[in-house]
Amino acid sequence: MKPKHQRLTLALLALAAIIGATLLAMSALRDQASYFYTPGDAVRDHVEPGRAVRLGGMVAAGSIRRAADGVTIRFVVTDGQQSVPVRYRGIVPDLFKENSGVVAEGAFARDGTFVADTILAKHDERYMPPQIAGEMHKSESLEK
């Protein structure tokens, strides 16, 4: 192979790799990026069941119910106007309580219940993206 040809082959390979990676990334992003919804957004947009999303809002007063198995809880997330019922099986964070901010990661079930895999409570220092803190703030002011 001539040097020119070899350079060209390498450049083409690199280009193909970059384009391939970008396409792969873009298609995966379209399917997998999990959007952040408030209960109002979720009700308005009819999030399709099974899609990975985050749901953020306040835990409605008096809504926490513990199931008989001792590890499943049900509660309602509200933004002051709309509410979404949530089911979660697991250990909730220490700062999870009624009238406090919460972010649930999971997907909607067919009956409209949000089934959470992970619960992040407000002020939980572990992982709290600022966009969620912003949403929380909005929800709080809505409530007043």
Next chain:
Amino acid sequence: MIAEAGLAALWLAAALAALQLVFGVTALRQGETDMLRAVRSVALVQALLAAFSFGALILLFLRTDLSVSLVVANSHVAKPWLYKFAGTWGNHEGSMLMWVTILGLAGGAVALFERRLGDRTLIATLAAQATIGLGFYAFLLFASNPFDRMNPAPAQGNGLNPLLQDPGLAFHPPTLYIGYVGLSIAFSFAVGALVTRDVGPAFARAMRPWVLAAWIFLTLGITAGSYWAYYELGWGGWWFWDPVENASLMPWLAATALLHSVTVLATRDGLRAWTVMLAVVAFSMSMIGTFLVRSGILTSVHSFAVDPRRGAFILALLAIYIGGALALFGLRVGTVREGSRFDLVSREGSLVANNLLLSAILGIVLIGTLYPLGIEALTGGKLSVGPPYFNAAAGPLALVLVIVMAAGPLLRWRRDEIRALARRLAVPAIVALAAAAAVLALLPPAHLLPTLGLILAAGVAVASVAPLWKRNLRRTPLFTWGMVIAHLGVAVSLAGMASESAFTRETLVAARPGEVHRVGPFAVRFDGIEPVAGPNWTALEATLTATRGRGAPIELRPQARAFWTPPTETSEAAIRTLWDGQLYTVLGKQAEDGRWQLRLWWKPFVTLIWAGGALIAIGGALSLLGRLLRDRRAAQRGKEWWE
């Protein structure tokens, strides 16, 4: 006084960095290489001053000097001394000071030890290192002064985030930072060589040990961070694709690519422009990572800053350095002579494939990490990109990369036959097929990626030791051993990841004392709950007794801890490592009826993940040692070995 001394040392170090730059530019302009000695000494003194300043901050933390704002905000008298010490970098200002100190020390090390680079290029390199230093000294002095006094001094400090109060804090950040910032040397080398038009095999041989050293620390730091998150968060996961984790993975991917391309440049004089580009990209990824973690744009246990000016400051530095280096690259890439040629089926060809795949994975991680930030900046939309994206997009490429890794070392330089390669890969392929049969026949069905991972791990493990086949092991160079062990580490780690993902068993129950619950092959008895106390926390501690078949009982004591400075509750998982996996137990909340939530995991061979990481680092260390010893012998013989 200590705080003032530390601050003064920092200012002096910044001034010396400026001097180093001026000396360097003057020397290059006038073509006088006898100024090299002056530049070397300035770099060395600058490093010592930065280290002195960092030492002063450590001393302030150890003594809990409450007249210093940073200590007040992040420390407390009642904290154990280890966390007073490590707490020095458990905050924004302290960690940036550590960053800058390592940057200075890296420059000092180059000034002290680098003997192979041409004088002019070395001067340019040290000038480039000083330029990076200047920006970050300015950031510390103007936007993140760690030595600010507080008047009047309060009676007590706020304490350290309890999640950080772990021995991991003493090890993970420094190792990671040495790796992160160590890559600045590769960046400065690349800039230096572009300035003096000196890109070639000698340059690559000089740069390789530095890249290797930074890469070893980066590997160790990531491995340690992964294990720390695994046991401290109590979530049972070892990698969350959190943006902060990605920030450490991206420089590692770039450095791994660089490590392989620099070998092509050193051995075969190929991939000149590409190697220089990668050196620039690697440290750029470190800086982007620093920006993501330290600007407050992401909030996690890693980010301490919330001041938006700091974010803008780092972003400006980022734009100047990355933009400047890329502009220089664009101007000078035409003058980089074309390297030597090779066939596509050759060692070089496989290393090119390695580089393309690593770059593609890097691109995928970068896009996934920046995409939510970009969307929010442009449209205000809020979304998060998590494991489903990264696993789906990067996972398949990583598996292909592992196959290339198995084949590459079995290829000859310059040109080889595809048939010969097939012959050499026959044994690993048979092992992989046997593993496939065993996995499908004996083990419970699992998802596609973990199954492929297990099969590949078996084949790759055999392929990675294949280069030693029929060789005289005593005469095999140390760096070949290093490569073999590092590649074996990848296979080991892959096996651990696949096994953890495929075979983890989880039990979540609410239990009363005396009850027995099963997880995987274990019967776990819940014996009871007792209160215990530590130096700055109290806890409820559960006692669990696990037995497997007729084996000896294993006692585990997970805790729910309550810290009082700052008042935070954390859960301390109890983990028992056995030869074939880990038993991982977490104590949850008490239900209203008095039962306790228990989360139990059995994770077969999960430890292989980090054992593999350690093997990769050990392989790197052997390789580095091998290169250095060979250089020393060559120097003693008075001529270079390749001549």
